[in-house]
Amino acid sequence: MERQELKIDKIDAFELRDIFDCGQCFRWNEEPNGSYTGVVKNGVLNVNCDSKNIYFKGNLNCDIRVFVNKYFDMKRDYEQIKSKLSKIDEYMDNSIKYGKGIRILNQDLWETIISYIISANNNIPRIKGIIERLSKKYGTKVEFENKDYYLFPTPVQLKDVTTSEYRALGLGFRDVRLFETTQLVNDNKVNIENFYHMKTTDIRDKLIELPGVGPKVADCILLFSDLKRFEIFPIDVWVRRVMNDLYIKNSDEKKVNNKAINEIASEKFGEFAGLAQQYLFYWRRTLN
DNA sequence: CTGCAGGCCGGCG
């Protein structure tokens, strides 16, 4: 671990609130000065912005520039994608205006799998609380600016944790799911490192073999982790709501099936469907 | 007290 800093020129699609508050991550929190601090796989990172620059500082076990480029998806041209998407219709144009600073993060695969298993039938404050307690109890401690932070526990660090210990952390009925998924990974029944070399549909099938991972969670993992399948369109209650309101207009939202939604998303948004999903989700969810 | 929150799972028709 090493304290590092990095200052880069401001880029257009990069707003802290949009990135960290659009619902893709659980371990970033706003500081009193408006910056955000997060715990990531490689340590602790703080990000701040002004009109001209973006400032990163942190305690990381890797090069901060390399990390930032990967984590914040810097090589992708969001401006170009936004201009293409915004031409589709006025809804997309509006939602992009609302979430113009969103970038889709490349989060650690293991952490993303477990975090989204925890997210099932849950609410964000509780999800964040569970992940914090889990990390504090089993993760590695990292210091940054005189404060203690805890990395998300590795599969090995969770190897001997029992379901009742999970239950005590507030996991609820997800205790068994976490336990069994961790077992499968530790016993190498499922090798998540192989996912990086596999076809998207095959990864999805393997993900769904993990207890607690269904279609929605699998899609979130594909999009929000460093697997980064940008065309994947996760459908949760908010996305189905907004897609029905805008395009399908079924009087009974419950009767809309996900296949129909996915087809529309794929037709309209194609290879950028994942980002389109985030704009729509963030827009609809925040504005109610 | 009931409802519900970024679904999944198992059982049933």
Added chain:
DNA sequence: CGCCGGCCTGCA
């Protein structure tokens, strides 16, 4: 197959 009820917990 598609549909439906139940599920930990915490908070309104």
